[in-house]
Amino acid sequence: MSHQVTQYIKEARHHGLTNEQIMKALTDAGWQAHEILEFVLEPPRPAGASADAIISVRGISKQYDKTKALDNISLEVKRGAVTALLGPNGAGKTTLVRILATLLLPTSGEATVNGLNVVTQPQKLRSAIGLAGQYAAVDEVLSGRENLDMVGQLYHLNPATAKARAAELLKQFDLEDAADRPVKTYSGGMRRRLDLAASLVNHPKILFLDEPTTGLDPRSRFTLWNVIRELVEEGTTVLLTTQYMEEADQLANHIFVIDHGHIIAQGTANELKKQVGGDVLELHMTNHDDVSQAAELIKEFGDGEPQANSSNGIVIMPTSQGPSILVEVVRRLDSAQLKLSDIILRRPSLDDVFMKLTGHGTQSNE
Ligand SMILES: Nc1ncnc2c1ncn2[C@@H]1O[C@H](COP(=O)(O)OP(=O)(O)O)[C@@H](O)[C@H]1O
Numbered sequence: 001m002s003h004q005v006t007q008y009i010k011e012a013r014h015h016g017l018t019n020e021q022i023m024k025a026l027t028d029a030g031w032q033a034h035e036i037l038e039f040v041l042e043p044p045r046p047a048g049a050s051a052d053a054i055i056s057v058r059g060i061s062k063q064y065d066k067t068k069a070l071d072n073i074s075l076e077v078k079r080g081a082v083t084a085l086l087g088p089n090g091a092g093k094t095t096l097v098r099i100l101a102t103l104l105l106p107t108s109g110e111a112t113v114n115g116l117n118v119v120t121q122p123q124k125l126r127s128a129i130g131l132a133g134q135y136a137a138v139d140e141v142l143s144g145r146e147n148l149d150m151v152g153q154l155y156h157l158n159p160a161t162a163k164a165r166a167a168e169l170l171k172q173f174d175l176e177d178a179a180d181r182p183v184k185t186y187s188g189g190m191r192r193r194l195d196l197a198a199s200l201v202n203h204p205k206i207l208f209l210d211e212p213t214t215g216l217d218p219r220s221r222f223t224l225w226n227v228i229r230e231l232v233e234e235g236t237t238v239l240l241t242t243q244y245m246e247e248a249d250q251l252a253n254h255i256f257v258i259d260h261g262h263i264i265a266q267g268t269a270n271e272l273k274k275q276v277g278g279d280v281l282e283l284h285m286t287n288h289d290d291v292s293q294a295a296e297l298i299k300e301f302g303d304g305e306p307q308a309n310s311s312n313g314i315v316i317m318p319t320s321q322g323p324s325i326l327v328e329v330v331r332r333l334d335s336a337q338l339k340l341s342d343i344i345l346r347r348p349s350l351d352d353v354f355m356k357l358t359g360h361g362t363q364s365n366e
């Protein structure tokens, strides 16, 4: 029935009929108002929204008691790609993902996921999405297989189908050997893989990954990145949150930089890096206490203020004057008797972008 109705609505809109006229025509044809209301009310694509957007967020705000976690956020997520929400702890990433996954109501604003409104059509929307949480939602006492089986049953798969899907996922995520052990014996990396597998039981079109690799060792992180890449190749759309620049750089086709509930920049990793422009000069001081003095001495070669970090002894400064400044920088530090353990002139990284935009680092590099 839904196909017939949506097809009619599409044509009626094309001919300029209003929602009221469409409702009247459909009820005259024998439909009950409550059966068709949500199809009629489903908003047409907003002006400026692109056809390949699968998630569209328009002016979403979220106020907890005293905290404004999201402040008028608007963004679009492209179908079949990886989009990253990059930002430090407390930026509002989890809040936005929970709103899009229909687990939390926004204070104001609108969002659609796969054409469905997150506030008015949560039931339908849930069957299209998967969510792997920042805090893995698997049962410790059960085995990996039992966990996946249980999720299958929650999605009303028949027992045989649920079992088959569990076996398939255990294989795909390299968990076959550990499949029948309680999850409490799993490593961090295995748990994350199981959590991700659980979010895929119902073959979601859209997958939300909230900090999928936070706290993992580099090898497990790398494995998970490959799994995510494979899912995207198979056509899944991924929206992931991360506080790791490198993760966004490696995985994301498009990055939204979020801080204090605001989108402060967006683009591909390369576009964001270009915003910093030029090169970055990096000094590693042998004596960490020398950073402020060193920063003062090199200041005039920079395009912006040098950032001195006395805890790691590193001074970072954007510059567009090229390698010719290196000799002069070394000479000056030498005559002030400040010892260098390293000096590097490099292309900007996403860390530099974040530093430039916010004046502070993310937790991962502080
Ligand atoms: N349930 C809640 N009640 C009150 N404040 C909250 C709640 N959840 C999150 N916050 C606050 O909202 C802000 C955004 O949090 P969150 O979305 O978890 O950020 P992130 O996931 O980027 O770390 C933070 O200041 C956080 O303290």
Ligand SMILES: [Mg+2]
Pocket: 093, 094, 095, 134, 210, 211
């Ligand atoms: Mg979070």
